[in-house]
Structures are given as C-alpha cells and as structure tokens.
Amino acid sequence: MRHAMKHLRAGTILAAALVGTAGFAYAEDVTLTVWDWKSGDPTTAPYFDKVKADFEAAHPGVTVKYVMQPHDQYYTLLGTAISAGQGPDVVLLHGGSQAKERTGALVKLDDAVADIKSRVAGWPEFTGADGSVYAVPISIQGFAVYFNKDLWTKAGLDPAKVPANWAELKADVEALKKAGITPFALGNKEGFGAEFWFSALAANGWTAEQQAAWAKGDLKWSSPEVKAILQAWVDANKDGWFAEGANSTAKFMDEYESFERGENANTIGLISDVAHWKEFDGFLGGDKVGVYVMPPVEGGNGTLKLPLSGGIGYGVTKFSKNPDLAIALAKSFAATPAMQVFFESAGAIPSDTAVDTSKVDSPSAKEILGWLKDGVPLAHANMSTAELEEWHRQSQLLFTGETTVDKAAARLDEVQASSKKK
C-alpha cells in the first residue's frame, strides 16, 4: 500500500512538472477576456467576429475570448468582478453614469487614444470627473420618435409633415385618437419609458447652460424647466397619449413589439443597438417607418436637434494582466473596417466618423445620419443612478396618481442633493 502511494506521488509530481514545462513553453500565449452583453446577438456577431479575427491576426499568440453576460445582471456581475479584482481585461460599458461611476476600476486611456480621438466621436460620456478618457466609444446613441406611416395616413395625417413644435404634436395626437389609434406605445414597468420621455423633452427645451447645470447637479428637479417635463408626463397620460397599462408593460421589448405589430402610431426609440430604425424597418417595411425629433413642451429656440451621446464603449480594467494588449484591443473595436461591419449588420450608428454610410437605403436611417453632426446632450445620461432609480419610481406614482408633480420633484431634489454630496 505504502509502496503504491509512493509511486502515485512520484507520478503526480512528474505529471505536474510536465504540465509546468508545457505551460512555460506556451508562456507567450495570452487570452484577453472581453465582457459584454451583445456578442451572442446574431445581428452583431459579424462585427465581433471581425474584431476578433483582425486582432488575433495582428497579434499572434493572443486569443480574444468573448464572455456574454445577461444585460440585466451585467453591472451586478461586473461589480463582483471589480471587488474581487479579477475577471475581464476589457469590458463593454454604457456611456454616461454607468461608465463614469466605474472609472476607479478602469485604466486611463488619454495617451493611448490620442491617435483616434478625432476620427471617433462620443468621448464625453466616457470621460471621468478628472477629465480623463476611460473607454473607447463604439456607437452613438440617441432618442428619436419613430412613427407608423400607415397609421398616420389612416388618421388623415401627412407622413411627410412631422410635428415641428408641441402644439403640432398635440394636434397630431388628437387626430390619431379621433381615428381610434393609440398615439404612443409606452412601457414603464422598469421606468425606462419615463427615462426616455425625460431626455427627449429636455433635449430641445433646455439651453446649453441648463444642460451643463443639469450635468453638474445644479439644475434642480423643482426648477420650472424640469417640472414642465414632469407635468407633460402627467398631462399626456391623462389626455390618452399612451397605451394603457404602461406601468406593467416592459419597454424592452413589450412596448416595441406592440409598435412593430402596428398597434400604436408612435414610439420613442433608439438609434443604435435595439428598438432602432433597422429593427422597425424589418417589421413594418422601410418605407412605412418615419422618424422625427421630439419637440420640447416649452422653451427652446424652434430648432430641433437629436439628443445624442456616446452609446456604448470599451474600457480596460485596472486588474488586467496585459494592459497594453487590452488597450490595443479596446481600440480595435473602433477600427474603421470593423465599424463598417457593425453599421451594416447591426444597424448601429458607429462612433467612427470614417464609416461609409452613403449606401444605406433606409429613409429613417438617412434622416438620423443627417442629424448626427449637430446633436444635443441626453439628459438622463447625466443623472446619477440613484436619481434615475428614483425617477423610475416617481414616474410610476405620477401615473397612478399617488403623488403630484410638486411632491415628486421635491423627493427627486433630495436624491439629487444626496448623490451630489457623495
């Protein structure tokens, strides 16, 4: 027995030694782990495949490994990885508060991205409070109102004449209601409907100074220009703008699916990722989908600009064992040939301005591309997550009538003040 154990032990040591040398021989082999919530999506797969293939060809011995996490759990999982100080080398992040609140765990990229800074757009959403860049944007996100041209025609509206101000929008809504058509699809179960409404209405109602004050937390919820948006939310609901049952309808994707089934005439959608022109074109037909910019309920100077921000981007974790390679990989996600694939296969509006978008034939995509040069900020991207969460709650209570605009604004002021303190 003892003899046998001795043999076994010797064998184990030998095996371990062999594995050790084998490992040593391939020490140059590096695996870069990338976390995201998109790589498993069939429409984005060609883009991810191209980035991987190009990067691995340019860096022999390096393997790019995508790990797709569920979207709704993503930041919980990422938070766990960050606390443990191990996990992915490169991470996909939403621009705005989600990226900005995690800069402590990310590598500063200022010097590394100097050469692509002018070609790629969308940096402010990935810039930390210290003024440094922490992620490479790959898409531009924005909120546009999509509409079903058939339903508009049925209500006697001209799809070529989109509303230029709040009064015209109101008149269009009335016409749709008269024809028995629900004017707007709305899902607010998680509060996202209210989030989109807020940014869409703030976009052209606020001045650049007000937007800047909002980003700093100096523009209070109880100030008139903010309360006007909350009041419009309540009034629109009361006036029958929205599909019923918004509080129990998920925006992703119940709201959009009902729009795609032709059950409602308008919806506030995105310009990249999902719920965008490419998706709606696929269901309703490219020539049946129209798009316009949400007019403000008050304020503004009559021009309508699309609310835009850096959509999603790649950052490098501080605990990456191969930071240089990881930075190179993060940059290669924004390389023009890959971005071209991203635009064509997934319909994402790329952050890379060098992408050739001239061949797109979707009428709404053409409109959106024309608006990109001159956008306005997305207000919700400049709110803290605590404020966003409270707005989600208050927006639902405004619908059920359990709170008033004044009370909701007062509560949101408190949350804004306490999250600014931190």
Next chain:
Amino acid sequence: MTATPTSKDASDARSGQRKRRVGANPERLALFFVLPALALVTIFRIVPLIWGLGYSFTDYNGIAEPNFIGLANYAELARDPAFLDSLVNMLILIATLPIWIALPLVLAILIHQGVPGGKLFRAVYFFPAVLSSVIVGAIFNVLLRYDGSFNAMLKALGFSAVDWLGNSSTALFSLIAVQLWATFGMSLLIFLAGLSTVPSDMLEAAKLDGAKLLQTWWYIVIPSLKPIIEFAAVVTTIGMLTSMFGLIYVLTAGGPGTSTTLPEFLIWLEQGKMNRPGYASAISMVLFLMMAGLAAIQIRIMSKNANLS
C-alpha cells in the same frame, strides 16, 4: 464498548483498536459527523455574515477601498423612504400568514376526509411547487398584464380591465396571490402527512357522540395538528421573506413606485444597480435581525407547546 484485543493476531488487534477509537466515544463520533455541516455553515454563512456586518459600517462602493463611516448607513436607512416602504410591504406580507396556513389546511383536511378526486387535487395543488419562481412569474405576467388573458376574461364578462401589476393598490396583493398559488402545495403535503397521525378512534368516538363535522375539526383535528401548523408557519414565514425575489423581478420590478419592493429586492438593487454594497449590507443586517427575531419568537412558541404536551 470495551473491545480489547485479546487475540494475538495483529490484524485483529488493529481492527479492534480502530473500533475503539471511533466507537468508544459517542460524543466524538457525533462531532465527527456534524463537522462537515458545521464547516460549511461557518464558511458560507457565519463568515459572510460577519463580513457583511463589517461592510455595513463602511461606504464601500465595490470599487474604491471602503472607508469606515460608523452608523451612517443605518442612520440613512431610517430616513430612506424606499427602505421604509419595503418594511411596510413586508409587514403586509406577514399579516397575510393566516391565509397561507388556513387555505392548505382546509384543503388538506378535505382531501384527507376523502372528497371525490382527492388524489387528483393533491397532485394538482402540489404541481406549482415544482416550478421555479421565474417560470411562475412569466406565466402570470401573460395572465395579469393589462392586455393579458385575465383582463380579457373580465372584459368578456362585462367588467372593466384592471392593471393588476401596474397599480399600487393591487400589485402587492397580486404578487402575494401568485406566490400563494405557487407554494401552498408544499404546506398541503405537510398537513396531509400530519393528518395521518390524527388518531382515527378519537374521530370515530366523536362521531358516535354526535359531533358535527366542524366540531371534529375544531376540537380534534386542529389541536392534534398544532405542532405541524406551527412548523408550517415558521417555514412559510421564512419562505415569504426570502424567496419572493424571482417573482418581484419578473412581475413588477419592485414597482409601481415602491409598492412591491421587499427588503431582499432592495438589497439587490442597492448592491448591483446602485453600486452600494456597503449600504446594501446595512439593509441585509436589519433584515437578518428581523428574521432572527421572528424565528426566535416562533421557536419559543413551539418549544412551549412541546413542553406542555
């Protein structure tokens, strides 16, 4: 045991020694069997608990080094409307406990007394207990949403539709009803098992003495089931407070407002979405203390009754 090696055979002696080492001291043997469970509880329950207690005194945000902030998290809790609302919701939930016990109890007694199709009912009632809460949530999402089947039925009968999950006055009760539907089969089985221990001669004697059906329930069946009822109450309470997460997540996401937010859901929200593990730890500690208190009260009642009998 006093097995001493008397034989000269060495192997016999060894086996005797081994027997004495393991078997001679029953307490040590018991410890030996308890040890793995004890180790698991210590590593996966006690250590994280102390760890969480430590975090609850910090401003830990999952990224930067935690700073000690004393009782600031607890002070903030006392003023946090979302947390206070979640406590109220929890109390409402606990207040429905009698329904959670009475419903399966009555059904169990009926099945036990041999209503026609009892076996079928037993299977049907128990079936939802094997479904995961996410699946149950998905099913009831289809049924209860505004354009769902339940409202379609109401409309067909001439009633107006109700936004069951999107209305603060109905959302929590809808959630409770769904959870009750999904879990009462387990209590039913426990009660059925308990009912088989009710002495049948006593029931027969009562019948001969002319006791009515409800009288036999009240004076014989329920008193003899008392320990089982208490056990079911403890298990159900703990289940209510710790396993509603999946349903909340799928059905209401804690809304509208905070009307279906329970402490466990808030812990998840603060920890993950809001990057505040420190604050979430403080909520966990409060929840832990309340659960411990509740369990202590119930165990006390149980042991008191055990002593009486």
